[in-house]
Amino acid sequence: MSTQARPGWMEKPRPVTQAGKVVALVAVVALVCVPFLTIVATSLASPREVVANGGWVLWPQHPTLDAYRDILDGGIVTHALGVSVGVTLIGTLLSLAATVFLAYALSRPQVYGRKPILLLVLFTFLFPPGMIPSFLVVKELGLLDSYASLVLPVLVNVFNLVVLRGFFQGIPEELYEAARLDGAGDLRVLFSIVLPLSKAALAVVGLFYAVAYWNSWFYASLYMESDHWPLQQVLRTYVVAGEGLTDTTTGEGTVNAPQTVQMAVLVLATAPILLVYPFLQKYFTKGVLTGAIKS
């Protein structure tokens, strides 16, 4: 894909068409970017300026980090940030490990019991168990209000499993043969041959898991007490639903956090996604698509 390559047979585009395309493209980019821009700008503005402008700004006159200092000062949001980071890191590692082992076993033809297990796994995709029974299982296992309830019930994602399995199956059989002749066991082959060859797929699947854990709030609302909530659930409660926080100065009654602080929480919850996005972007177009099309 070189830049400015118009094949010789294609007629020169008409100016009207060109202008229409430019307008459409600018509109798409603006529709995506402006909302993010205004929340960042509002979080950086002074509360007085935000109130004066009716609740939002597009460009702060006197930028300040006060709102961020407020929320990172050891209160609810700081704790929630810690929960989110912890659950995302540990959850992603566990999910990736479980998915790799299962995908690898399901990709090797000689593994005993492979076919029925694969069918049983795929069946869960067609028929999810439902919210109430899932809740009761977590409850019966005594996992309510434990961080494990945010990870274990969603440990393996079938789509990610299928992507990885497809990728592993694409590795030439000769490599397995060669390794086995050298006396390497199944696990040895996995760690020294399969995984190094699958870095792109592992990156995509890992990032998908990380994004899912980071973005998750419903399970926290279902299973966790409010002092163990991750950031997204805190955001949902105090910003989206607009519930007040307990007034820290008097200890009683509730106050709504100022708009600047609410927007700072929103930015904090979005920032990691924006930060990993370029890496994700680099991989997923090739990695995910090839896997998905195969399945």
Add this chain to the structure above:
Amino acid sequence: MLSLLMFGTFTYFLVFHYGALVGNVIAFKDYVPFDGIWGSPWVGLDNFQRMLQDGDFWHSVINTMLIAVLQLVFYFPVPLALALLLHSLTWGTVRRFVQSVAYLPHFVSWVIVVALFQQVLGDTGMVNGFLGDAGLHTVDIVGNPDAFKPLVVAQVIWKDAGWGTIIFLAALSQVDEQQYEAAAIDGAGPWRRFWHVTLPSIRPVVVLLLIMRLGDILSVGFEQMLLQRDAVGPQAAEIIDTFVYYQGIVGGDYGYAAAAGLFKGLIGAALVYAANKVAHRLGEQGVYR
């Protein structure tokens, strides 16, 4: 060794999927938390009978299908149009940049999407700020039950239209460049090339996606609805999944909620299965390549 690993990891599915699947028996019981799943008394099909006579349940079914159909009509064409626009760009750098920007909202959580829409379209939001400054009528969108369904579709478009282009772009990139060239040499203009080369080549993908969406008609974004249901009320926002949530988790009527969930699961699986069959059948006949 590998078998061992496989069965080990599979226990996850056994416990959290098949265990929960078995837990659906409470749909046939009058579930009392103290007595547990097995100790609660059987009530046969009572829960289902009650459900079939429950106006609120049917309202949630109608809402779900209404929103699904609205999405089919107003959301579905957007990724296709966007993909055609992106595909028509000959300047690779611009194209990749716009693609990256358009995919981004897919990775942002529903909590953030709803918060962003509040901030932009809410009554103290940016759009109303501009309208007010210009001396125009402000718009009442967020929190207004009458505007809720269009708002929901707009949110889905904003979040997923970019991501949805991927599959169409993949199909478009499969088209043999020589077909376009041959058509152009035969005197076909851009519109005729679009009609006779582009459209037939992406038709299978479009048909497949359409059928799959129809098979999934009982599902619309649960998180999206749950986040906004309190603001606009159940009349506008209750879907089957939120009905299950409010009956079971909030109301404590677990057996009844499980019955509604099981009903949705069974009909949904049957529809997906049927959709797959139809797609396969069309795939056999409808291939022009």
